[in-house]
Amino acid sequence: MSTFPDPSTLIAHRAPFLFVDEITELTPGKSASAIWRLTGDEWFFTGHFPGRPTLPGVLMCEAIAQTGALAIVSDPQFAGKLPLFGGLDAARFRRQVVPGDTLELTATIGRMSARAGKGSGRAMVNGELACECELLFVVVDA
Numbered sequence: 116m117s118t119f120p121d122p123s124t125l126i127a128h129r130a131p132f133l134f135v136d137e138i139t140e141l142t143p144g145k146s147a148s149a150i151w152r153l154t155g156d157e158w159f160f161t162g163h164f165p166g167r168p169t170l171p172g173v174l175m176c177e178a179i180a181q182t183g184a185l186a187i188v189s190d191p192q193f194a195g196k197l198p199l200f201g202g203l204d205a206a207r208f209r210r211q212v213v214p215g216d217t218l219e220l221t222a223t224i225g226r227m228s229a230r231a232g233k234g235s236g237r238a239m240v241n242g243e244l245a246c247e248c249e250l251l252f253v254v255v256d257a
Contacts, residue, residue, distance in 0.1 A: 144190030170212035178234035183222035202251035203225025
């Protein structure tokens, strides 16, 4: 059992768009690690793709961004704020992710100002890189 808070107590996302099940590491304002367990019952697998369910790459990027948001809003300076996507760069998809996989998510926050910041992250499955990307966050009032 995790010693960290439930992700839904920190970020505004809710089912079916909360893609972080559990926080595994958290350094406020700096970095976060989390996991997302894919059961196969998720709404997107039905149509992506029939007969060969595959996690959409953009949802891996979203899961990485949600992990980064955990790091941002756990910093007292940004508590109660809402980090939004400002941009996505250098996204690369390295392996297919399927029902039953567990995504190991990491995000590191780089430069942050009062209203925006940059970060980067990865999604791994069994130690194998599935996705990596760079993120730009815009922080607004919730």
